[in-house]
Amino acid sequence: MRGDRHDRNGPFLAASLLRLGIDPARITVVGDDPGALEGALREGLDHELLVVSGGLGPTHDDRTVELLARAAGVGLHTDEQLAAQIEEISHRVATRLNRPYADFEHGVRKQATIPDGAVIVGLAGTAPAIVLEVGERVAVALPGPPRELQTLWPRVLETEPIRRLLARAVAPSRRVLRFYGASESEIARALAEVGGDGSGVDVTICARDFEIHVDLFVQTGAEARADELEAGLASKHLFSRVETGTAELVLSLLRDRGLTLATAESCTGGLVASRLTEVPGSSDVFAGAIVAYSNELKVQQLGVPDELLREHGAVSAEAAAAMARGARDRLGVDVAVSVTGVAGPGGGTPEKPVGLVFLHASGPMGERGLRFDFPGDRATIRGRSAVAALHLVRRLVTQS
Amino acid sequence: MRGDRHDRNGPFLAASLLRLGIDPARITVVGDDPGALEGALREGLDHELLVVSGGLGPTHDDRTVELLARAAGVGLHTDEQLAAQIEEISHRVATRLNRPYADFEHGVRKQATIPDGAVIVGLAGTAPAIVLEVGERVAVALPGPPRELQTLWPRVLETEPIRRLLARAVAPSRRVLRFYGASESEIARALAEVGGDGSGVDVTICARDFEIHVDLFVQTGAEARADELEAGLASKHLFSRVETGTAELVLSLLRDRGLTLATAESCTGGLVASRLTEVPGSSDVFAGAIVAYSNELKVQQLGVPDELLREHGAVSAEAAAAMARGARDRLGVDVAVSVTGVAGPGGGTPEKPVGLVFLHASGPMGERGLRFDFPGDRATIRGRSAVAALHLVRRLVTQS
Numbered sequence: 185m186r187g188d189r190h191d192r193n194g195p196f197l198a199a200s201l202l203r204l205g206i207d208p209a210r211i212t213v214v215g216d217d218p219g220a221l222e223g224a225l226r227e228g229l230d231h232e233l234l235v236v237s238g239g240l241g242p243t244h245d246d247r248t249v250e251l252l253a254r255a256a257g258v259g260l261h262t263d264e265q266l267a268a269q270i271e272e273i274s275h276r277v278a279t280r281l282n283r284p285y286a287d288f289e290h291g292v293r294k295q296a297t298i299p300d301g302a303v304i305v306g307l308a309g310t311a312p313a314i315v316l317e318v319g320e321r322v323a324v325a326l327p328g329p330p331r332e333l334q335t336l337w338p339r340v341l342e343t344e345p346i347r348r349l350l351a352r353a354v355a356p357s358r359r360v361l362r363f364y365g366a367s368e369s370e371i372a373r374a375l376a377e378v379g380g381d382g383s384g385v386d387v388t389i390c391a392r393d394f395e396i397h398v399d400l401f402v403q404t405g406a407e408a409r410a411d412e413l414e415a416g417l418a419s420k421h422l423f424s425r426v427e428t429g430t431a432e433l434v435l436s437l438l439r440d441r442g443l444t445l446a447t448a449e450s451c452t453g454g455l456v457a458s459r460l461t462e463v464p465g466s467s468d469v470f471a472g473a474i475v476a477y478s479n480e481l482k483v484q485q486l487g488v489p490d491e492l493l494r495e496h497g498a499v500s501a502e503a504a505a506a507m508a509r510g511a512r513d514r515l516g517v518d519v520a521v522s523v524t525g526v527a528g529p530g531g532g533t534p535e536k537p538v539g540l541v542f543l544h545a546s547g548p549m550g551e552r553g554l555r556f557d558f559p560g561d562r563a564t565i566r567g568r569s570a571v572a573a574l575h576l577v578r579r580l581v582t583q584s
Numbered sequence: 585m586r587g588d589r590h591d592r593n594g595p596f597l598a599a600s601l602l603r604l605g606i607d608p609a610r611i612t613v614v615g616d617d618p619g620a621l622e623g624a625l626r627e628g629l630d631h632e633l634l635v636v637s638g639g640l641g642p643t644h645d646d647r648t649v650e651l652l653a654r655a656a657g658v659g660l661h662t663d664e665q666l667a668a669q670i671e672e673i674s675h676r677v678a679t680r681l682n683r684p685y686a687d688f689e690h691g692v693r694k695q696a697t698i699p700d701g702a703v704i705v706g707l708a709g710t711a712p713a714i715v716l717e718v719g720e721r722v723a724v725a726l727p728g729p730p731r732e733l734q735t736l737w738p739r740v741l742e743t744e745p746i747r748r749l750l751a752r753a754v755a756p757s758r759r760v761l762r763f764y765g766a767s768e769s770e771i772a773r774a775l776a777e778v779g780g781d782g783s784g785v786d787v788t789i790c791a792r793d794f795e796i797h798v799d800l801f802v803q804t805g806a807e808a809r810a811d812e813l814e815a816g817l818a819s820k821h822l823f824s825r826v827e828t829g830t831a832e833l834v835l836s837l838l839r840d841r842g843l844t845l846a847t848a849e850s851c852t853g854g855l856v857a858s859r860l861t862e863v864p865g866s867s868d869v870f871a872g873a874i875v876a877y878s879n880e881l882k883v884q885q886l887g888v889p890d891e892l893l894r895e896h897g898a899v900s901a902e903a904a905a906a907m908a909r910g911a912r913d914r915l916g917v918d919v920a921v922s923v924t925g926v927a928g929p930g931g932g933t934p935e936k937p938v939g940l941v942f943l944h945a946s947g948p949m950g951e952r953g954l955r956f957d958f959p960g961d962r963a964t965i966r967g968r969s970a971v972a973a974l975h976l977v978r979r980l981v982t983q984s
Contacts (some may be wrong), residue, residue, distance in 0.1 A: 189600025199587025211613035453861025454854030460851025473875035
């Protein structure tokens with residue numbers, strides 16, 4: 185509630201539930217105030233499923249379990265088997281931190297106290313995750329740290345109360361369309377022109393990393409309608425029907441062809457290389473990069489001729505081409521891609537304004553250059569340039 | 585509500601309001617269902633301030649304004665001056681998209697229809713942002729796209745209803761403590777040992793990018809208590825009392841000393857360079873980077889001796905030192921920092937497991953090497969390594 189972090193649990197749970205055929209109605213974030221939390225829990229119990237995260241810790245201000253029991257109208261009891269389990273873990277923690285176990289004793293009893301009738305799903309550290317049936321409704325309490333929540337969530341889905349709930353839901357199938365080069369509003373218009381979603385097909389359109397990700401959630405029986413929507417949305421901008429990220433896709437395309445890759449970066453400053461090396465196993469394709477932020481390094485490390493920089497400037501199609509060819513040559517790779525531009529906020533001129541970016545890809549199948557005038561701030565310009573570099577390699581390699 | 589994006593508006597508004605002395609009570613996310621939205625708006629109007637974002641568009645499913653009026657119990661009217669403004673913009677959009685203006689006409693009337701008594705704050709595209717007084721309460725409706733919301737927000741704060749609200753609030757002062765090398769639970773324990781927050785001081789502790797960011801929000805009169813807390817929290821891990829990011833801090837330290845910087849990266853694959861070049865104006869300090877992902881490039885581009893790699897391996901203190909010295913020499917910079925490690929998930933061995941990372945910084949003031957065994961996945965290991973590299977340069981340069 186202080187704005188210092190984004191809620192990652194709500195979207196994770198909403199996306200998971202949607203895939204299982206459960207329509208998420210509301211995400212609520214509240215602070216430590218017990219009244220606010222109890223109010224939110226009561227509202228949640230108006231729905232068939234309530235999932236709450238956080239507030240399971242050992243201290244007095246972690247009150248989720250106590251308030252959930254109150255909202256559900258059930259009592260609390262200490263589960264002695266659970267207490268023994270938490271005690272054992274706490275002893276280990278006390279030893280590791282070199283602190284007396286007495287410091288933990290109160291917390292152990294507190295964390296082993298759960299609503300009557302609750303199913304214990306598992307422990308995250310010393311915090312138990314629980315599932316509680318409340319009449320026809322189900323409540324789930326999970327730890328707040330996203331990694332712990334995500335680890336315990338599959339186990340929640342295996343509990344009897346949730347299995348009964350899921351048996352009533354019909355999971356839609358999902359189709360994935362990935363676009364590059366189209367705007368979100370173009371896709372939205374194409375969708376509207378083909379009749380929009382509904383009739384058993386839910387469509388999400390999301391601009392992410394400067395691509396447009398469209399997901400179709402298709403109810404059983406609505407396959408023909410989904411085919412129509414898919415046909416209406418398909419365009420030259422559609423580049424993938426699978427969820428694989430673009431860096432991974434580019435690496436696969438190169439790997440399939442036995443080609444290696446390097447980058448030569450100026451304004452992106454290593455961002456393209458960083459995106460590529462995010463992918464596990466990228467090392468068999470990606471050899472390395474030269475980040476030539478200064479003109480000296482463009483000359484010295486990439487062999488861009490001094491005269492070329494004097495004549496055309498470092499932000500030019502000519503410099504981009506020389507950088508890509510220089511990287512191919514100097515780093516001994518099959519394919520190289522370069523980026524040079526004005527990321528701003530300073531450094532722009534009337535001839536070369538902020539947002540002007542040149543890219544070039546060079547490989548055994550030929551050469552491609554691109555010029556962009558990106559709107560937006562420094563981070564946007566760098567981000568778009570990096571994605572554009574990946575797509576330029578994709579298009580060079582696939583000759584599309 | 586489909587989990588395909590994170591809410592950025594709620595945290596932005598919560599953080600801004602907290603600084604102004606308004607305690608955010610709740611963030612609610614709802615989908616397109618009118619009943620769910622109206623319910624959330626009615627709950628919001630139980631508070632002194634309700635800010636709603638999104639649903640201001642030209643189509644029938646954008647119903648925020650209509651439902652806000654209903655929840656507030658006021659009527660709607662079409663503002664003709666606003667309609668003329670939106671019409672003018674729509675004409676321009678129609679021309680640009682080469683579509684008949686008739687397509688827009690209905691949307692213009694719809695977007696110019698606002699609750700009786702509402703103050704128009706400004707337009708984001710064709711969507712008006714409004715402020716509405718509802719008795720003692722104030723409601724604000726803002727566009728959903730974060731950039732548009734953030735642009736209009738300062739204008740909202742200047743309206744009369746919000747100024748009156750802010751006049752009743754007391755903005756706390758804010759103190760910033762930035763730690764590196766301590767865990768979140770160590771800081772939390774230090775805070776508990778000095779008595780915890782409260783008594784006019786709110787404390788937020790946030791692990792961000794592998795640093796711990798502590799903010800103290802201090803009410804007037806609680807300065808002495810804040811001093812006590814600050815003294816209790818201070819440790820050798822405290823590295824900054826300002827909000828400046830670490831990359832920017834490192835660049836400033838180097839700039840002040842007239843030094844230039846380069847990176848030599850293996851497992852981080854350009855991530856350190858990318859973080860440094862995120863900072864506007866980094867080019868006067870940061871010259872460039874060599875991302876030597878393959879061993880060949882470590883030898884060829886950074887001059888790491890072949891024998892050294894054979895004897896110690898690419899993931900070793902010796903390789904890290906040779907990489908940093910090689911980058912200093914080859915790129916002609918004053919200071920260079922290197923990273924080499926096993927980011928996983930593959931590539932680990934019993935001797936060199938996933939998470940083993942060596943860093944080395946070399947400069948005119950000397951040399952420093954570090955070894956880490958990072959837990960976590962590939963992204964965590966790379967992220968922690970990049971932050972560790974920045975802090976290693978900071979500590980080398982400041983000799984701390």
